[in-house]
Amino acid sequence: MRPYQVATAAAIVLIAAVAMFDSRAAFSPSAGTAPGDVGSRWYPFWAATIMGVASVFVGYRALTTPQGVEGAFAGAKSLFAVLKLAVPMLGYALLIGGIRWRTTDFTYTIVPPFGFYLSTALYMGLFAWWLGRYKIWWVGAIAVAFPIVIFAVFEIGFRVSLPKSFLYDSGILPF
């Protein structure tokens, strides 16, 4: 556990350092615009400082006290179990909004936005097929039924707009 504990503490110290740097104006004489005010940077600066100092202690303790010998994961199998969930989830979130690369004068679309409903169909279907090992018509039914119910409840019932796909603006699909 030791290297993981130390690395985690170090990462938090790094975040604290970035936040402290961003808030360095806490000490500028014109910190607050209103008399008496401590300014907008004072609070984040000290929060970051406390966080950094506490994490240094945590890291030091991890280095100096006996730690469990096991790794962060109980073997490759459990690491794989986590990745099986985490990777499709990331893909799902990216698929909803699409992937774009923006330069100053042009936007490159790498993956067009699939919107919430198409992505959900793919995502739910993938799990039913891959982890559930259901028959193909069950997979199809799950992939279709969930988005339709969600569409009916949110878009029609409560008029809550969820992200739409690239086919929506051109009028091909209603979602």
Next chain:
Amino acid sequence: MEVRVMASPVIRTAATLMAALVTLSACATANAPSATSTGSATAAAAVQPTHPVEFVISTAPGGGSDIYARAMATIIENKKFSPQPVTPLNKEGGSGAVAFQYVFEKTGDMHYVMITLNSFFTTIITQKLSFKATDFTPVANLALDPFYLWVNEDSPWKTAQDFIDAAKKDSLTVAGTGTKQEDEALFRRIEDLMQTKPFTYVPQTSGATVAAALAGHQGQVVATVNNPSEGLQLYQSKKLRPLCAFTPASPTTAIYASLPTCKSQGIAIDDYFIMRAIMAPPGLSQAQQAFWVDVFKKVYDSDEWKKFMSDNALDPAFKSGLEFRQFILQYQQLHQNIATKFKWVS
């Protein structure tokens, strides 16, 4: 609404000129594509939303412009003024910056409209956003929300002059909604015009909490510039009272009828209101703009909106087209001047 005298003839002339220019250039860009299309009359008839419209609100649910937007959306929906639903959508954050950025990025898409108030100018100026208020397609202004000068019921001041005299002696603690926004702008204008000691300005999160702070003597707050609707309930329950109205003439609403104007009491400010205006993304065609002007004109003419305006002591003021552009330019200049003078932009 009657024509009022603008702050200075220079601004007025500049505003008129710029408005004319902006209108001309907008016409030019809008005409370019339609020249190649078929008959413009048939094209104009077909211009309407084809899927649900987002009515973007720059404040949280329950905030000032949220209530106005929901009242408008309710009228549009119940009277079927739009062929597609117009759904209110809150995009709060950064005093409107998040909503403005969101709508700005929807260039040329008529499925977005946005309700704006004076933060449309102040936030764009102070947050150094990458666009200007004039980049958006103006639709219409539906009402002007006046400011009153409020004190606690037990305050020793009976007139605005008493307040000014006190403000010249000590730095008074006042409250308003947000920082570097309309309420502070008005207090800074008073400070500047009347040569008072600088006010200690305590920012609050909403108009309702501003009124509550004054009613409860929270943090020594002695005055606010709440809108009439925000102070109404506490006025009726004898917790607050208005000293004067920053309007050209005394209010006509029954409950505020005898309230003098601030101008008559020596604070010569009568040209500052909160606008309740509708904006659309940049680059809408003239026909698209005309569709929304028409929808909101119908809202404005409805009995429900008239009742709503009088209940909330709003000044009816429908402005669209050139008149509205002029108004936008005038207000942009006004806020720019305040921002420069009080170093809101570093």
Next chain:
Amino acid sequence: MEVFGDLAGGFATALHPINMAMLFVAVVLGLVIGVLPGLGGTSGVAILLPITVFIAHGSLPGSDATTAIIFLAGIYWGALFGGVITSILFNIPGEPWAVVLLFDGFPLAKRLGKPGLALASSFVSSFLGALVSTILFTFFALPIALKALEFGPAELFAVFVLSFATLIGLGAEAPMKSVAMLALGLLLAAVGFDTVTGEQRLNFGQISLLSGISFVPVTIGLFGIGEILASAEEQGIGFVENISARLGLQDVFAAVGELRKRLRLVLSNAVIGFFFGVLPGHGATAASFLGYGLARQYSKNKENFGKGEISGIMGPQAAADSAGVASLVPMITLGIPGSPTSAVIMAGLFIWGLQPGPVLFIQHPDFVWGLIASIYLGHLLTFILCLLAVPLLAMIMRVPYAIITPFIVVISIIGSYSLNNSMLDVFITVIFGLIGYWLRKMKYPLAPLVVALVLGDSMERELRKALIAGHGSPLYFFNSGLSTVLLVLAIVLVLIPLVRTIRARRRGAAPPAAVAHP
């Protein structure tokens, strides 16, 4: 007493068939809205506002403005109850005030396999909390609302410090890790737009970050997503295995029994929740955390908190529901909305052509008393519906893994997106899901992070408003008797556990809380 006559009249109005019918419809809708991710009481009430115009103008036979307010309020009561369901079953908060139920509600449902008991406990304490609050509302609405007006920045700051103080020691196993997480919460709360100076901070030039990092997407990630990642690792497959075999109304009786053991806690939290709810702009969420902190302070076995302790469900629930009811008090009596939801309900009043505030009591007594009576009836109705649904809801946890796991991710994403209609919040949820999973693995307590994130922003604002009003003098905080008392109380609360620990150390025996983690 005159009040009883008015209340009887109110019940006569509320029991009118059309009013009862709309109350029923509203309560069911509210429950659905509360359960649905991302749709809260506020947005639910706002979405249904246009319909109420028809109701108020008599489109239904016999309906009027009273029917309309009963309808809107009913949605709110339903959502207050319904918001806890996803917290307990999926570790995803359906409503901000249900965040605190992640600490003990979900562990009781999943780890101890008692979802029925967890749900029933939350419902019975909600009901009792709301009842206490409604009674206070009926008799003392106006004087309390007037007192609440006097809560300035110094007093509010003291209230927040007090809330924090009750929560000191959350995650006491690793004090330094708790401190780091607490500070991280404060730091995240500071991201975005500083309302006091109007400056941007910690947003690295991103306009979309100006709305700040909201605690809802963060908690959905840390707890909802983090949990399914952790359980995937622990068990490979199978969301809940050791769920109690018997699912039925027995859980309800068990919950009532547990409630009787904690009657003093629930009643006192309900009273505190009421005062919190009346303070304009604060309300149910802050009250729920204070309620949790107090439940923990009172408790003899603090180490059970965070592992499925029933007091950790009932304490905050009573406070939150009570505060939810109380947030209508300043709106009805003074015309000042105490919470976003009551602000939207107030917008409804305007649109129907009514003026909230004291005039309402004089001009439309039937309206006000009809509303008050409907609070009693609405909560009773919600309560019965919820209890009947407990066995059904608990069944959800038996849905096969290959469906329930992606479904939890889907509702997490809906929940975080529709809060602000922002894809950024979706990524915040996913990223904090991974972070939460990792932090849990490294034995960092997550509760201090969430508490600081929820309360940090308001606390900073009140602190700085007080500094401005006091021209920078810290003595300003002791200007009023009220804030002095609250601050002294907070300091005492912080010192007690500290003194206890030191004493225990002197005696040579390490206190149980300080046992180092392996």
